[in-house]
Amino acid sequence: MNKEKSEESCKKLEGSIVKACQVEGCSFNRDSKCHALAITIGDGNHPRCDTFVQEKAEGGIETKTVVGACKVASCGHNKNLICGANFIDVIFRNKHPYCNTFQTKYLLKV
Ligand code: SF4
Ligand code: SF4
Numbered sequence: 001m002n003k004e005k006s007e008e009s010c011k012k013l014e015g016s017i018v019k020a021c022q023v024e025g026c027s028f029n030r031d032s033k034c035h036a037l038a039i040t041i042g043d044g045n046h047p048r049c050d051t052f053v054q055e056k057a058e059g060g061i062e063t064k065t066v067v068g069a070c071k072v073a074s075c076g077h078n079k080n081l082i083c084g085a086n087f088i089d090v091i092f093r094n095k096h097p098y099c100n101t102f103q104t105k106y107l108l109k110v
Pocket of ligand 2: 016041047067070071072075076077078079082083084085088099100101102103
């Protein structure tokens with residue numbers, strides 16, 4: 001991609017919004033919302049939040065959190081390791097913060 005095209009697509013990209021997160025034990029979580037500027041999804045092949053952290057201090061700021069990167073290439077919303085969903089929800093599943101918007105590529109096409 002040339003530089004002009006790349007700059008044009010950057011302007012269009014706003015990133016997938018993290019609409020809600022149930023993981024109240026995370027330092028970035030207050031009132032069921034994430035306060036990180038951006039998160040990374042993907043822990044190995046699992047669509048887990050890799051930005052999850054438990055510190056004594058509160059993390060983040062009042063902001064609109066986006067998915068900066070997603071390592072789960074098997075998700076139908078994933079293109080070039082970027083999330084293409086308009087928004088995602090993070091829930092607590094099997095003791096892990098989990099992207100509840102994950103859909104396998106196959107299921108998304110059906
Ligand atoms: S688990 Fe992830 S999405 Fe949820 S508050 Fe923490 S960093 Fe944000
Ligand atoms: S919806 Fe899919 S591509 Fe988007 S963050 Fe979740 S697992 Fe990644």
